Amino acid sequence: MVESVATPAKSAGAKTMMMNFGPQHPATHGTLRLMLELDGETVVKCVPEIGYLHTGFEKIAESMTWNQFVTVTDRMNYLSPLNNNIGYVLAVEEMLGIPLPERGRVIRVLMCELSRIADHLLCVGLQGMDLGAFTVMLWCFRERERLYDVFETVTGGRLTTSYTRVGGLSRDLPDTAVPMIRAALPLILETVDEVEKMLLRNRIFTDRTKGVGILTQEEAIGYGWTGPILRACGLAWDVRRARPYLGYETYDFEVPTRSEGDCFARFEVRIAEIRQSVRIVRQSLDRLKPGPWCCEDNKVALPAKDWVYTKMESLIHHFKIIMFGHGFAPDPGEYYGCTEAPNGELGFYLASTGDMRPWRVRIRPPSFLNYTAVCRLVEGRLLSDVVAILSSLNVIAGELDR
Secondary structure, three states, X not given: OEEEEXXXXXXXXXXXXXXXXXXXXXXXXXOOEEEEEEEOOEEEEEEEEOOOOOOXXXXXXXXXXXXXXXXXXXXXXXXXXXXXXXXXXXXXXXXXXXXXXXXXXXXXXXXXXXXXXXXXXXXXXXXXXXXXXXXXXXXXXXXXXXXXXXXXXXXXXXXXXXXXXXXXXXXXXXXXXXXXXXXXXXXXXXXXXXXXXHHOOOHHHHHHXXXXXXOOHHHXXXXXXXXXXXXXXXXXXXXXXXXXXXXXXXXXXXXXXXXXXXXXXXXXHHHHHHHXXXXXXHHHHHHOOOOOOOOOOOOOOOOOHHHHHHOHHHXXXXXXXXXXOOXXXXXXXXXXXXXXXXXXEEEEEEEEOOOOOOOEEEEEOHHHHHHOOHHHHHOOOEHXXXXXXXXXXXXXXXXXXX
């Protein structure tokens, strides 16, 4: 749709043009639609529409047991589903007050950071592709596919993993996964170095990202920004440091920041975070010791399969956890838990009435909060800048629908 309309704010006879940017436009990466009012090539006004992709997540949760909702979290940020899985079950476990064995905690950290690397690789690759660097996208996709092989080996799935369970994991880390991960890390770092060489001094890329889409630190806080785009505004806020979970306070890593707050700074922060995640992954691999990977409370976590086949008590626990209408029931109350997902703070507000299903679930998806500033960023900029700004925000449409 392209049409001309009279704009009272402009002089008599002057006209602006209304243009749909997306959802078919490749730079919108999904169901996003921006209704732009243009004065020539300058964006005068922007009205965003999130579209419809995966809807009603929070209401769906109210008809599921606490464990069943894990599969739905895969469909939120489908570029890093493991972070969604782990963030949700951590909130439930903190509400229940159950401990997790050390091996289970280390495996979760390992999978979270690998998923963060995969998400950042795709974001950086698509940021390059949207601005003309198609080769960069191919390099990043190659490394992402390498990580998908790891996810498939560990979880059995490549995109929707559903790997976690309340109280632990769906299965232990297979022996073949560790050498696969160790072999992938240097190749990922090599690709990151090549991406930097390709883009950091690329005149086209720098001209279209430096000084574009600037948001001050105060404005970013006001919009509720978190994650890499907030740290690109100069604030070193990271949930792994501010509210540690899974023992993150014992890992040696830095929180990269930049002060410019533009598209180029967001690119630099994600590149730096990939390297920091590799550091954490290597520390996790060194910490892996034999031991249990689920809590020992079989009223919450599934008992071992060989026990289910041979012990009546374990068979009863298995039946009650798996069958709909049974399962564990947290004490009545409300709880909020959050983790540092690749795009920022991923929070789960959970309300229980003492039932085996949640009474209310409310999710704080980082993409939804990050997307709220898009009008502020694009208005007054050129139409071509809209592409650069959207790609720097890494908005995942699956997180937007309420």
